[in-house]
Structures are given as C-alpha cells and as structure tokens.
Amino acid sequence: MADSRAPDPTRRSERSRRAIYAAALALVTEVGYARTTVEAIAARAGVGKQTIYRWWPSKGAVLLEAFLDLADQAARAADGGAGLHGIPDTGDLAADLRLVLRATVDEMNDPAFDLPSRALAAEGIVDAELGAEFARKLLEPQLQLYVKRLRAGQEAGDVRRDIDVRVALELLVGPLAHRWLMRTLPLTHAYADAVADLALYGLAPRP
Template sequence: MTQPPPKAPDSTRRSERSRRAIYDAALALVAETGYAKTTIEGIAARAGVGKQTIYRWWPSKAAVLLEAYLDLTAQAADVGDDGGGESEIPDTGDLEADLKLVLRATVDELNSPAYDGPTRALAAEGMVNAELGAQFVEKLLEPQLQLYVKRLRSAQETGDVRPGIDPRTALELFTGPLTARWLLRTLPLTHEYADAIVEYALHGIAARR
C-alpha cells in the first residue's frame, strides 16, 4: 500500500510560536536587566530564534517591545472581560466607586514587574524616538484614556458631572498624579493614594463654605 506523503510543516504555526517566544523574551529581559541592556541578540537567544528572524519582522528592539507590550495588555483585557476586548470602566451609577476601582487596578498594574519595566522603557524611548512615542500614544495610551472619557460623559448624562466639563481634560485629574508619582518614584503607589486622588478630584480641596 502506498503511504501518503508526509505533511509539510505548518509555517504559519511555526511563525506564531516564534513570534510568541520573541514577545516573552523581550518582556522578560526588560524586566530582568532593563531596557538599556536588552539587545536583539539577547532576545533572539532567549527566544531560541536567529536574530535575522527578528529583523525580518521588526526594525528595532523598541518596535519588538512595543508590539510585545501591546500583546500583553490585549491578553490582560481579554482575561478581564471574558474575551470581549478592551476593558471598560464600570458604570454602576456610583462614579466615585467606579473611578476608585479602576485607579486601584492601575496601581496594581504599575506596581507589577511584568508591566513596570516595559512601560518605563517605552515611555523613556518615546521621548527620544518620535515615531515610537506616537505609536505608543496612538495604540496604547489614548485608547485607555478614551475609556475615562466615556465614563465621564456617562456621568454628565446622569448629572454627576457638570455639563460644561471637558472629559478629556478632566480625566488628567485622575491619571496625571498617579503617573507622576510612578515616574518619579517619590512615594509608594497605594490603593489609599488612588482613593485620595479620586476624592480630591471629585470633591475639591477648598474648604466648604
């Protein structure tokens, strides 16, 4: 009986495995050694691929890291909302509670080594690499900020936020202080700090007359 010819290797599956290994290697190396010491050669060795494989898909280690980080956040969003894509800020009708919940989650993310190293690396590289910085804002930062815009607009519709408030500006009252403390490492990021930001932003700091 004539034996059927052996199946040809599935290059698509092989490429996806290689791509996934490169993502994991880039994120791990940045977390372990820092962005400056991470190299294409190191990523290739860690992933078990040739460095030409990486250069065929990406022009630089910054591009590798950005794509790996976008993939990481997409997977986290899928887990958080049962596979539905970008996570939403909850809308329970209690704006203060909803914002505290999402800022606490952001604190946990920024304190996680899996996110801290890559996020700092991309933020720093984006300051000197205009193209990377623009991609970082367009693909990662702005979509997340638009979730705040959506929730604040919902609060305007229910009368919990004044009609004349610009949600895109107002959201920076919540995200700005958190980002500043994280970037400068001045004081620890805690849930209590996240709660205080929300309370100060929503209720103000001036004495009640």
C-alpha cells in the same frame, strides 16, 4: 504520551509569538530600549530573525505589540479578567473610578509590568519621536476608556457638562503616573481612592 492531534501551526505560531513578546520585554528591562535588537529578541525567543521580520517590520513594531499585550495581561490580572475592554459603568462613578485606579496601582506594583514599562517610559522621555508614537498607539487608546466613562457620567449627571473630559481624565491618571515615575511616595489602594475622591469632588469646599 503522544498528542493524537496533528501538529497545529496556529498553536505553534501562538507559542512563538508569546516567546517573542517575553524575550522583547525581558531584553528591554535588562539592557534598555536602545540596546534591544531584533537579533537578540530572536535568539532569546528561540526563533529565527526571519520569523520576526515576517510578522513585524521593525524592533519598534515588535515592542509596541509586546507592550500592548503586556498592558492587556496586566489589566486582566488586576481586574479579574476584564482586560482593557473598558472601565465598568455600574452607575456609581466614584466606585468605578476607584476600581480602575486601584487596578492601575496593582499594575504599577507588579514587577512584570513595572520594569519593562519603566524602560519604555525612560526611552520615550528622551526620544521625542518614539515617545510620541507610543503615546499615540499605546497610551491614548487606554486614556480614551476614561473619556468614554466620563462622557457617560456627563449624560448621567455625575460629571460637569462644562468640562473637557479629555483634560479631566488627566487628574485621575496624572497623579498615579507622577508617583510611579517620580518615586515620591508609595502607590497604595488608599492613594487610588483619595485621587478618585479629590478628582471628583475637588479641593475647594462645597457650598
């Protein structure tokens, strides 16, 4: 049956945008960052090259947005819809950190997130300029969510006031990233819980 509505250019654009993101992520997974081209993204997405250049100045810009969208989708899938809008503040810091670290583990175990993210990480590790750009634009905004939650924790008396929370958050995200990228041991919810517990309460006995 024909749709009675007139063709909607916004919906068509949205469809093209999503096809371009999907093509970009598929290509970076299959051939790596360096060999992904705007031409190949356009061909795979079924759009003209000029459509991509109308919206984005470069391959790097398309991929940055595709990864921002991927991270947001993955976070929505993992936490039941909240997306990258923040870390919950239920007043129970340990529970909130366990929740977000479990969601991160779920992302890392999801091939739709894992494979393109590995391709991007691998390129950023050997290409200093690209790595720094993606750290600044893609990673740092996510890390700032931890800064915000840990600062609220300092105000509530749940986090030491004498620590730099921008450094402290790396004790939460660093171990998960290490296990993910270095492939040492499985990424499980029990591991996420252990990291949250150890980061909060430390390795040394409490007096």
